Amino acid sequence: MTYDGAYSEGAGQIQNLDVKAHDAYRSAKADLRAAIAVLQGGQLTQAQWAHVNYYFKLDPQNTNIPAGVIGKLQATLDGIKANQLKVRVMFFNFAKPTDKKLITIAKAQILNVNQAVRFFIHECTHIYADTDDHSERGYGNNQGTYRQPGLTPEEAPNNADTYAYLTVQLAGRALL
Numbered sequence: 001m002t003y004d005g006a007y008s009e010g011a012g013q014i015q016n017l018d019v020k021a022h023d024a025y026r027s028a029k030a031d032l033r034a035a036i037a038v039l040q041g042g043q044l045t046q047a048q049w050a051h052v053n054y055y056f057k058l059d060p061q062n063t064n065i066p067a068g069v070i071g072k073l074q075a076t077l078d079g080i081k082a083n084q085l086k087v088r089v090m091f092f093n094f095a096k097p098t099d100k101k102l103i104t105i106a107k108a109q110i111l112n113v114n115q116a117v118r119f120f121i122h123e124c125t126h127i128y129a130d131t132d133d134h135s136e137r138g139y140g141n142n143q144g145t146y147r148q149p150g151l152t153p154e155e156a157p158n159n160a161d162t163y164a165y166l167t168v169q170l171a172g173r174a175l176l
């Protein structure tokens with residue numbers, strides 16, 4: 001057990017905050033495990049290939065797992081498991097790569113478990129798998145698509161939301 005609790009910083013009182021953050025922590029680990037198993041197993045459904053190819057900006061007919069993807073997901077999972085991770089709730093989502101023990105989740109997301117998991121994974125890929133953001137073309141929306149077109153196949157393997165969305169989609173989690 002490495003989860004180290006949650007606290008609100010300027011986001012006011014949040015009912016059952018620690019329960020909600022702990023749920024997100026456990027679910028993020030479970031979803032990462034599930035997604036890694038799907039990718040390692042190699043027997044993806046058509047819908048699962050469609051997610052891989054959409055999020056990584058690959059040809060719709062592609063049936064190869066992009067190099068390095070499983071490694072980044074595994075590094076994220078290992079980081080979550082190895083660090084005494086604390087969750088701070090404010091009004092935005094944030095993580096500092098030099099601080100492996102703290103992620104900030106927005107109040108709006110911590111209130112919804114599915115969104116909390118997605119943002120939890122997003123922030124953890126920054127600190128454990130060295131991902132970046134690529135402005136609106138790299139961020140996804142609640143429909144599971146990129147907010148704006150233009151992310152390139154070169155950028156996608158280093159884009160945080162690419163991993164967050166792929167993970168929850170392969171794990172079968174609802175987006176809302």
Ligand SMILES: [Zn+2]
Binds near residue numbers: 122123126133160
């Ligand atoms: Zn980010």
